[in-house]
Amino acid sequence: MRLSLRIALALISAGTVIAGCVAALGGPNQTRVVPLHAEQPGLAAVGTLHFRGAVALNEPEVGGLSGLVVTDGGRQFVAVSDVGRVVRGRFLFDGDGRLSGIADVAQRPLPLERGRADSKRNADSEEIAALPDGSWLVAFEREHRILRYPPGLGRGDVMPVVLPTPPGLEDAPGNGGVEAMTVFPDGRILAIKEDGAGDRHDAWIGTPPVRNALDWQRLTYRSRDGFRPTGAAALPNGDALVLERDVSLLGGWAARIVRVPAASLVAGAEVEGEELARLQRPLLTDNFEGIAVAAGRNGETLIYLVSDDNFSFLQQTLFVLLALKPD
Numbered sequence: 631m632r633l634s635l636r637i638a639l640a641l642i643s644a645g646t647v648i649a650g651c652v653a654a655l656g657g658p659n660q661t662r663v664v665p666l667h668a669e670q671p672g673l674a675a676v677g678t679l680h681f682r683g684a685v686a687l688n689e690p691e692v693g694g695l696s697g698l699v700v701t702d703g704g705r706q707f708v709a710v711s712d713v714g715r716v717v718r719g720r721f722l723f724d725g726d727g728r729l730s731g732i733a734d735v736a737q738r739p740l741p742l743e744r745g746r747a748d749s750k751r752n753a754d755s756e757e758i759a760a761l762p763d764g765s766w767l768v769a770f771e772r773e774h775r776i777l778r779y780p781p782g783l784g785r786g787d788v789m790p791v792v793l794p795t796p797p798g799l800e801d802a803p804g805n806g807g808v809e810a811m812t813v814f815p816d817g818r819i820l821a822i823k824e825d826g827a828g829d830r831h832d833a834w835i836g837t838p839p840v841r842n843a844l845d846w847q848r849l850t851y852r853s854r855d856g857f858r859p860t861g862a863a864a865l866p867n868g869d870a871l872v873l874e875r876d877v878s879l880l881g882g883w884a885a886r887i888v889r890v891p892a893a894s895l896v897a898g899a900e901v902e903g904e905e906l907a908r909l910q911r912p913l914l915t916d917n918f919e920g921i922a923v924a925a926g927r928n929g930e931t932l933i934y935l936v937s938d939d940n941f942s943f944l945q946q947t948l949f950v951l952l953a954l955k956p957d
């Protein structure tokens with residue numbers, strides 16, 4: 631995130647913290663349930679999506695979460711932070727299937743290709759994605775690169791390898807590299823750069839990595855209304871969900887979730903998604919940077935969001951659960 635945005639946040643965020651009830655999860659892990667709308671606790675629709683609960687994680691040592699993957703049918707998660715940490719945890723749900731808490735949160739340093747992180751510059755992990763073979767991809771800013779980790783990320787000192795860098799990514803500003811990345815069911819990779827020329831952002835489709843080699847093809851991703859891409863998640867049919875973020879002095883934080891059809895994701899194309907939902911005041915909002923999906927009941931798609939609190943007392947680490955009904 632750009633420093634100017636953080637300064638803006640410091641000026642506007644004092645009134646944005648949403649109160650909720652506190653639930654101790656045993657040990658130090660605690661969460662607070664938060665509503666979609668503080669003054670309308672029963673509100674359950676945002677755009678074309680359905681709100682299925684949200685919680686704030688009250689763990690001072692856990693923050694800066696910028697990328698998210700859900701596992702075990704949406705019951706567990708793996709996240710990376712912009713200070714070089716991998717964080718795991720388990721979601722809790724109430725009897726109606728609404729997100730009600732988080733348990734078993736644990737974190738450890740993210741191993742790097744040159745050993746452990748020695749500075750913010752080489753440890754700024756912004757996105758995570760899972761490959762079909764169980765290995766993991768993590769995208770970094772500042773030192774722009776994508777690392778591939780073997781299965782077991784976060785459970786041991788598994789050492790990564792550096793994948794070929796998308797052409798042109800080396801010219802991105804330090805805080806404007808790949809923040810949105812996902813892997814499609816066939817193993818292809820979508821990577822989108824946060825920085826752009828106006829509303830147009832460099833993007834790439836990568837072939838499935840074979841022996842850590844792959845080819846990248848360029849395309850252009852188009853955002854709207856000053857938003858910038860910060861996360862991506864692949865749907866089973868090959869469509870992509872892209873999470874976009876904006877912040878301003880008057881409006882505060884805002885997020886957009888857009889759906890990009892699979893047929894448009896081809897080399898040389900300029901693609902733009904259809905907006906499914908927008909989170910902005912007076913709805914629950916923060917610095918949302920991570921998005922992940924899982925299959926829900928009756929054909930619906932569960933969409934998980936996570937926010938990056940920048941380790942600021944003015945922000946929160948929020949996990950939000952939304953549902954997309956089948957077409």
